[in-house]
Amino acid sequence: MDPVGGLLDxxxxxxxxxxxxxxxxxxxxxxxxxxxxxxxxVRGSAFLDxxxxxxxxxPGDVAVVRCSGPYTVAGSAATAPQVTIGPDQVCRxxxxxxxxxxxxxxxxxxxxxxxxxxxxxxxxxxxxxxxxSRSLLAALPELVxxxxxxxxxxxxxxxxxxxxxxxxxxxxxxxxxxxxILITAVRTWLARPEASPPRWYTARDDPIVGAALASIHSRxxxxxxxxxxxxxxxxxxxxxxxxFTELVGVPPMTYLTEWRLSCAAxxxxxxxxxxETIARDVGYASPFALSxxxxxxxxxxxxxxxxxxxxxSRAPA
Numbered sequence: 019m020d021p022v023g024g025l026l027d028x029x030x031x032x033x034x035x036x037x038x039x040x041x042x043x044x045x046x047x048x049x050x051x052x053x054x055x056x057x058x059x060v061r062g063s064a065f066l067d068x069x070x071x072x073x074x075x076x077p078g079d080v081a082v083v084r085c086s087g088p089y090t091v092a093g094s095a096a097t098a099p100q101v102t103i104g105p106d107q108v109c110r111x112x113x114x115x116x117x118x119x120x121x122x123x124x125x126x127x128x129x130x131x132x133x134x135x136x137x138x139x140x141x142x143x144x145x146x147x148x149x150x151s152r153s154l155l156a157a158l159p160e161l162v163x164x165x166x167x168x169x170x171x172x173x174x175x176x177x178x179x180x181x182x183x184x185x186x187x188x189x190x191x192x193x194x195x196x197x198x199i200l201i202t203a204v205r206t207w208l209a210r211p212e213a214s215p216p217r218w219y220t221a222r223d224d225p226i227v228g229a230a231l232a233s234i235h236s237r238x239x240x241x242x243x244x245x246x247x248x249x250x251x252x253x254x255x256x257x258x259x260x261x262f263t264e265l266v267g268v269p270p271m272t273y274l275t276e277w278r279l280s281c282a283a284x285x286x287x288x289x290x291x292x293x294e295t296i297a298r299d300v301g302y303a304s305p306f307a308l309s310x311x312x313x314x315x316x317x318x319x320x321x322x323x324x325x326x327x328x329x330x331s332r333a334p335a
Contacts, residue, residue, distance in 0.1 A: 039130035045092035047099035062137025078166030
């Protein structure tokens with residue numbers, strides 16, 4: 019595995035992708051509980067407010083919203099929310115708001131209050147936490163905005179063309195386009211000076227720690243020790259332990275356990291492999307050993323994680 023693969027590995031499955039056509043005044047309160055949403059402007063502009071961060075986006079911009087609570091997308095900061103989008107992706111009017119145009123479906127994957135609206139938004143939502151790695155979610159602030167000069171905004175043109183189509187396999191095409199936009203956006207953000215990526219992400223550039231991390235990431239099934247990792251990094255055990263803990267924030271064996279369990283969690287969510295197979299692939303001698311580590315570190319059993327994932331991975335209404 020690419021050492022960065024565990025961070026940049028979204029897998030949208032039947033993602034909620036929508037084109038919104040809007041005329042002012044408009045304001046939408048998003049309370050769908052989704053772990054991650056991308057909002058892009060095709061024409062017009064939009065104001066985003068997560069409660070702790072705000073931004074105005076214009077054509078070519080893409081906003082990545084990682085917000086556990088409700089947030090607002092509006093034509094202007096002065097417009098109060100008129101409707102709420104809930105966990106079932108159903109639009110409900112907010113009582114007591116006067117002068118708002120009715121909002122509803124406007125064709126295939128299209129929605130809004132005016133088919134000729136001056137504002138057009140594209141929204142892509144990962145509706146299950148299982149579709150986005152925990153490390154990716156942990157790495158992002160609540161709101162990231164990328165401008166056209168910072169990222170390959172031509173990707174939006176592909177989505178605009180595909181969102182109108184109803185060809186066989188169209189949902190898969192849109193899922194993969196959404197993943198590509200997210201990966202491009204996150205990589206661009208991680209390169210910013212103000213970004214706060216995971217410590218291992220920056221530590222991979224260190225010649226000693228980077229070699230150890232590459233070994234752990236690519237071969238979690240091996241019976242690694244501090245000594246064998248030090249041999250891969252061509253240094254002493256003491257030097258590796260000291261530098262690894264200094265740069266990554268945890269000792270090598272603690273990080274190895276966390277990585278193995280992250281790989282196991284992804285396999286539990288994304289495959290029907292047996293627990294025995296998963297245990298072997300991530301370096302545990304038996305399913306019992308993996309289950310014990312999983313419960314100790316993550317507080318749930320592998321079986322519980324798989325069952326919970328199956329119940330939350332269904333597509334929204």
